[in-house]
Amino acid sequence: DSGVTQTPKHLITATGQRVTLRCSPRSGDLSVYWYQQSLDQGLQFLIQYYNGEERAKGNILERFSAQQFPDLHSELNLSSLELGDSALYFCASSTTVEQFFGPGTRLTVL
Amino acid sequence: AQSVAQPEDQVNVAEGNPLTVKCTYSVSGNPYLFWYVQYPNRGLQFLLKYITGDNLVKGSYGFEAEFNKSQTSFHLKKPSALVSDSALYFCAVLSSNDYKLSFGAGTTVTVRA
Numbered sequence A: 001d002s003g004v005t006q007t008p009k010h011l012i013t014a015t016g017q018r019v020t021l022r023c024s025p026r027s028g029d030l031s032v033y034w035y036q037q038s039l040d041q042g043l044q045f046l047i048q049y050y051n052g053e054e055r056a057k058g059n060i061l062e063r064f065s066a067q068q069f070p071d072l073h074s075e076l077n078l079s080s081l082e083l084g085d086s087a088l089y090f091c092a093s094s095t096t097v098e099q100f101f102g103p104g105t106r107l108t109v110l
Numbered sequence B: 001a002q003s004v005a006q007p008e009d010q011v012n013v014a015e016g017n018p019l020t021v022k023c024t025y026s027v028s029g030n031p032y033l034f035w036y037v038q039y040p041n042r043g044l045q046f047l048l049k050y051i052t053g054d055n056l057v058k059g060s061y062g063f064e065a066e067f068n069k070s071q072t073s074f075h076l077k078k079p080s081a082l083v084s085d086s087a088l089y090f091c092a093v094l095s096s097n098d099y100k101l102s103f104g105a106g107t108t109v110t111v112r113a
Helices: none
Strands: A005-007 A010-013 A019-024 A031-038 A042-050 A053-057 A064-068 A074-078 A087-094 A105-109 B003-005 B010-014 B019-021 B024-026 B031-038 B044-050 B056-058 B064-068 B073-078 B087-095 B101-103 B107-112
Touching (some): A019 A087, A019 A105, A031 A074, A042 A064, A042 A074, B003 B087, B003 B101, B010 B019, B019 B107, B024 B073, B031 B064, B044 B056, B044 B064
Antiparallel strands (some): A019 A074, A031 A042, A042 A053, A064 A074, B003 B024, B019 B073, B031 B044, B031 B087, B056 B064, B087 B101
């Protein structure tokens, strides 16, 4: 158990809908990262927050957004969902350089 | 921009034999290198890291990795593989310039009894 929690574990929704994925980092970690894992794209870095501020952006679509709250939990919002957004979404947190990953949220868009 | 190559999609070994999973990287700035393992329907588990210092790094579950700067490689090794080592292994690199973590495509390791 990494200490990073993610909810929900599974999410099934329809195209065009909007969903919110939630992540609680390990105690004391200020950095939160979001990743997307799909069969065709592999593991892709989406975005990083540090103590509430956006620090780095990766391959994140404009339809996706994230934020980190004062209690350091983070949410990833996915809107106007498409079939191709079906994937595993991971959150990770860190204090130093190594990142610790949550169990992921499996999103299925029908 | 940094990148990671894992040239083998699959590695198959017999239990008790040595296991090697290959990784090469490209990065500007000093590399921070990592290995993660993913079991089915689970998140990634951190195995080991290279930041600086000794080129041979020891990690969890008996795994080790050797940093080779001239060959830009960071191969993962285990002297004697177990069936329970069967999983998906990811190599990752983080640049000291922008701290973005880039992953390789992953190598599926199968250890047969």
